[in-house]
Amino acid sequence: MPLHDITVAQRIQDGFDLLTRAERQLANVILENYPVSGLGSITALAENADVSTPTVARMARKLGFGGFPEMQAQLRAELEATISDPLTKHDKWATGAPDTHILNRFADNVIDNLRNTLKHLSATEFDETVEMLANTEHTVAVVGGRLSHTLASYFFTHLQMMRDGVTLIERNSSSWPHYLLSLKEGDVLVMFDMRRYEQDLMRFAEMAQARGVRIILFTDQWGSPAGKFAEKKFHSRIEVPSTWDSSVVTMFILEAIISAVQSQSWEQSKDRMEELEDLFGKTGLFRKFV
Amino acid sequence: MPLHDITVAQRIQDGFDLLTRAERQLANVILENYPVSGLGSITALAENADVSTPTVARMARKLGFGGFPEMQAQLRAELEATISDPLTKHDKWATGAPDTHILNRFADNVIDNLRNTLKHLSATEFDETVEMLANTEHTVAVVGGRLSHTLASYFFTHLQMMRDGVTLIERNSSSWPHYLLSLKEGDVLVMFDMRRYEQDLMRFAEMAQARGVRIILFTDQWGSPAGKFAEKKFHSRIEVPSTWDSSVVTMFILEAIISAVQSQSWEQSKDRMEELEDLFGKTGLFRKFV
DNA sequence: TTAATTGTGTAATTATATTGACAGGTAGAT
DNA sequence: ATCTACCTGTCAATATAATTACACAATTAA
Numbered sequence: 259m260p261l262h263d264i265t266v267a268q269r270i271q272d273g274f275d276l277l278t279r280a281e282r283q284l285a286n287v288i289l290e291n292y293p294v295s296g297l298g299s300i301t302a303l304a305e306n307a308d309v310s311t312p313t314v315a316r317m318a319r320k321l322g323f324g325g326f327p328e329m330q331a332q333l334r335a336e337l338e339a340t341i342s343d344p345l346t347k348h349d350k351w352a353t354g355a356p357d358t359h360i361l362n363r364f365a366d367n368v369i370d371n372l373r374n375t376l377k378h379l380s381a382t383e384f385d386e387t388v389e390m391l392a393n394t395e396h397t398v399a400v401v402g403g404r405l406s407h408t409l410a411s412y413f414f415t416h417l418q419m420m421r422d423g424v425t426l427i428e429r430n431s432s433s434w435p436h437y438l439l440s441l442k443e444g445d446v447l448v449m450f451d452m453r454r455y456e457q458d459l460m461r462f463a464e465m466a467q468a469r470g471v472r473i474i475l476f477t478d479q480w481g482s483p484a485g486k487f488a489e490k491k492f493h494s495r496i497e498v499p500s501t502w503d504s505s506v507v508t509m510f511i512l513e514a515i516i517s518a519v520q521s522q523s524w525e526q527s528k529d530r531m532e533e534l535e536d537l538f539g540k541t542g543l544f545r546k547f548v
Numbered sequence: 549m550p551l552h553d554i555t556v557a558q559r560i561q562d563g564f565d566l567l568t569r570a571e572r573q574l575a576n577v578i579l580e581n582y583p584v585s586g587l588g589s590i591t592a593l594a595e596n597a598d599v600s601t602p603t604v605a606r607m608a609r610k611l612g613f614g615g616f617p618e619m620q621a622q623l624r625a626e627l628e629a630t631i632s633d634p635l636t637k638h639d640k641w642a643t644g645a646p647d648t649h650i651l652n653r654f655a656d657n658v659i660d661n662l663r664n665t666l667k668h669l670s671a672t673e674f675d676e677t678v679e680m681l682a683n684t685e686h687t688v689a690v691v692g693g694r695l696s697h698t699l700a701s702y703f704f705t706h707l708q709m710m711r712d713g714v715t716l717i718e719r720n721s722s723s724w725p726h727y728l729l730s731l732k733e734g735d736v737l738v739m740f741d742m743r744r745y746e747q748d749l750m751r752f753a754e755m756a757q758a759r760g761v762r763i764i765l766f767t768d769q770w771g772s773p774a775g776k777f778a779e780k781k782f783h784s785r786i787e788v789p790s791t792w793d794s795s796v797v798t799m800f801i802l803e804a805i806i807s808a809v810q811s812q813s814w815e816q817s818k819d820r821m822e823e824l825e826d827l828f829g830k831t832g833l834f835r836k837f838v
Numbered sequence: 839t840t841a842a843t844t845g846t847g848t849a850a851t852t853a854t855a856t857t858g859a860c861a862g863g864t865a866g867a868t
Numbered sequence: 869a870t871c872t873a874c875c876t877g878t879c880a881a882t883a884t885a886a887t888t889a890c891a892c893a894a895t896t897a898a
Contacts, residue, residue, distance in 0.1 A: 267668060274783075275776040278875060286769050289668055294628045297587055298621075299855060310877050315857060326856070327884090331588075337627075338584045351663065355671030360811075364804040365666060372655065381649055408702040415698065416792060500807035502706060510796050514654040517790035521650075568845060589885060600847045605887060616886065617854090845894070855884070860877105867872075 265336055266329060267292055269321045280309045281317045293333040300326045363499050371495035371507045375479075378493065379511075387474055387490045388518040390446050397423035398446045399437060403459055404429075406450035409476070409508055413448060416516045420523065431458040438462070443470030451475065451482035452496065453503055463487040476508055555626055556619060557582055559611045570599045571607045583623040590616045653789050661785035661797045665769075669782065669801075677764055677780045678805060680736050682812040687713035688736045689727060693749055694719075696740035699766070699798055703738065706806045710813065721748040728752070733760030741765065741772035742786065743793055753777040766798055 270277075270285045277285055287307035288296050296303060304311040318329040352361040391398060398417065402410030407429050414426040427437045441447065447466050451459045455477075463473055463484040475488035478496045485491055492511055496503035554562075560575045567575055577597040578586050586593060594601040605616050613619040646652070681688060688707065692700030697719050704716040717727045731737065737756050741749045745767075753763055753774040765778035768786045775781055782801055786793040 271668060271781075271783075274771050274781070275773075277771075280876060282770050289769075290664060291628065292667070294624055294631060297624055297627075300857095301855065311856070312858085312878090313876065316876090334584055334587055337587075338581065341584065351666040352669055352671050352674070355674075359671055360808045361666060361669070361671060361674060361804055364800070364807065365662065368662075368800060369659065372658075376651060376655060379651070381651060384651060405705065408698055408705065411701070412698040412795070415695065419792075498803065498807065500803065501810055502709075502803075502806065504803050505702070506796055506800050506803060509799055510654070510658060513788065513790065513792075513794055513796060514651055516792065517654065517788065518650045520791055570846065590887095591885065601886070602848090602888085603846070606846095839898100841896100841898080843894100843896075846892085848891085849889090851886100851888070853884105853886070855882100857880105857882075859880080861879105862875105862877085864875075865873090868870085 266296070266321065266333055273321065276320070277317070280313045281320070283307055284309050284314060284317055293337055296330060296333045297337075360499070367498045368504060368506050371497070371504065372510060375493070375495045375507050375511070383490055384515070384518070387492075388515060388522055390472065390474065390490070391417065391448075391515065392421070392519045392522040394421050394423060394523075396445045397425065397441070398448060399425045399427055399441060400448045401427035401434075401437075401459070401462065402429075402450035403452065403454075403456045405454075406452050406476075406505075409505055409512065410448070410450045412509065413450075413512050413516070416512075417519070420516075420520050431462070434458070434462055438465055438469070441466060441469060441471045445471050446474060447471050448474045449476070449484060449488070450508075451484050452478050452505075452508075453480065455482045455484070460484045460487075476511070478503065556586070556611070556623055563611065566610070567607070570603045571610070573597050574599050574604060574607060583627055586620060586623045587627075650789070657788045658794060658796050661787070661794065662800060665783070665785045665797050665801070673780055674805070674808075677782075678808040678812055680762060680764065680780070681707065681738075681805065682711070682809045684711050684713060684813075686735045687715065687731070688738060689715045689717055689731060690738045691717035691724075691727075691749070691752065692719075692740035693742065693746045694744075696742050696766075696795075699795055699802065700738070700740050702799065703740075703802050703806070706802075707809070710806075710810050721752070724748070724752050728755055728759070731756060731759060731761045735761050737761050737763045739763060739765050739774060739778070740767075740798075741774050742768045742795075742798075743770060745772045745774070750774040750777075766801070768793065 284307040318326045323329040351365040400414040467487040473488040474490040494507040498504040574597040608616045608619040690704045757777040763778040764780040784797040788794040
């Protein structure tokens with residue numbers, strides 16, 4: 259295949275591992291708004307990516323071009339080809355794949371789910387939930403079902419980074435009574451229960467509520483039976499072209515909540531984060547940056 | 549209407565009668581292959597239209613720009629606006645909340661991430677990855693890092709429902725050598741490594757590759773250093789308005805893969821699913837439906 | 839036809855972009 | 869801990885682009 263048949267984007271991706279830190283930074287800026295971001299001057303591009311101009315020139319060389327202008331010329335050529343080819347305009351999400359490709363169908367569907375979910379989600383309820391989770395006067399326990407345990411665990415991991423008094427309740431429901439004992443009135447229980455709802459979760463919710471525990475429930479559009487014991491409920495749309503259900507939208511809400519909780523309690527969480535960074539840094543297990 | 553709302557093409561057409569012979573010649577060339585023809589140097593454009601460079605500069609002035617570069621900047625801006633799909637932008641997501649509410653900002657951002665990720669994701673690579681994972685002649689092991697273990701676990705749970713020979717490798721890296729022993733040439737290793745990349749994962753990848761294991765890597769836009777040992781790489785955009793990174797897009801890709809793997813091997817997975825349903829039904833732990 | 843006006847290119851100048859040389863810094867190796 | 873190799877930015881040089889000044893050509897009006 260002649261060299262000019264490979265797009266700049268392709269070359270960047272193919273050789274991504276050979277790129278250095280500054281070059282990757284640059285590569286991302288180019289890909290982010292491809293190909294327009296690469297059509298200005300080398301200086302503009304460099305500033306945009308917060309690297310020096312020689313870095314840009316060097317990368318162009320590395321990708322196999324004679325220099326930056328040559329790379330830019332190819333970007334223009336690609337653009338011309340793209341614009342004049344009406345076929346590519348109908349490609350939706352994944353380029354070079356038909357509309358019927360699973361990636362495109364999935365994307366359409368997930369966006370739809372997100373839109374629909376948010377339409378029925380009250381911003382006030384959201385804010386109140388954030389309030390409950392940011393309040394450190396009470397502890398927070400997190401519990402999930404067979405498939406939703408992963409979500410519970412994800413939420414726990416992040417919440418724990420921001421505040422004290424967060425517990426992840428084990429998968430195994432035989433140990434749940436023990437956890438129940440440590441939950442006091444006013445404490446918060448975050449529960450995940452999706453389609454193929456689990457009896458145990460409902461019983462757990464019932465008993466927790468009886469103890470005065472405030473429940474935040476993440477469930478699907480049809481609603482877990484545990485809902486009747488919950489103070490806050492988040493219904494995600496979860497249907498996708500697959501035999502299983504999608505967790506993407508639920509994860510979206512979780513992340514939004516985590517982000518909001520954090521900005522709410524930034525002063526405390528900042529210190530915690532720094533401590534954590536230190537801890538991980540010192541164990542030598544993890545590098546702080548690359 | 550502010551000046552910059554009028555396209556260059558519009559300005560040319562509006563003032564066409566005021567243009568001189570050489571300028572019309574130039575105008576036609578610009579419009580002919582709009583806007584790409586105007587994105588090169590002033591010299592290139594002049595030659596292309598068989599006029600002198602000052603003619604180009606003068607026309608830019610005549611059209612109301614400060615000079616040629618200013619006109620070119622607008623061409624780029626127009627192009628950017630055309631290319632970035634207006635589909636989801638400026639839609640308010642959460643009703644009853646201002647645009648600046650975290651839910652709306654998060655939604656915009658995540659959609660953007662998804663779009664950008666898919667734009668640079670090759671459908672062919674995707675299909676080949678699905679192929680690798682659906683093939684039951686080899687085993688599949690799944691491993692993740694500190695924060696990405698959840699994703700690994702999610703992927704494992706679903707893949708396991710569809711096929712035999714799937715292992716989830718523990719979080720604790722001290723046990724990894726044992727897992728390595730059971731990986732044979734041709735086996736598949738699915739690895740997750742996001743920002744704050746982990747040394748151990750890279751070493752693991754290196755050793756696995758040396759054993760002839762084929763690696764599928766899920767990483768972020770900046771790229772884990774383990775990438776150089778991977779056969780397939782998926783770069784997700786993960787930045788959101790939060791201190792932490794988003795896993796939503798990665799989860800999207802995982803689900804799409806899971807869905808594709810399943811339809812690829814429906815006959816086998818159907819039986820497995822039924823068995824699983826039975827098992828869960830019989831243990832009494834879970835209800836099949838509600 | 840000739841003078842005035844306007845249009846256009848050439849050449850010189852200026853501004854800007856691009857590249858090359860170097861040196862400080864950082865990560866990985868021994 | 870020290871060395872080495874390799875990034876990566878600053879600064880200088882070079883090349884290229886853009887503009888200006890100017891002269892000549894073309895067109896139009898007297």
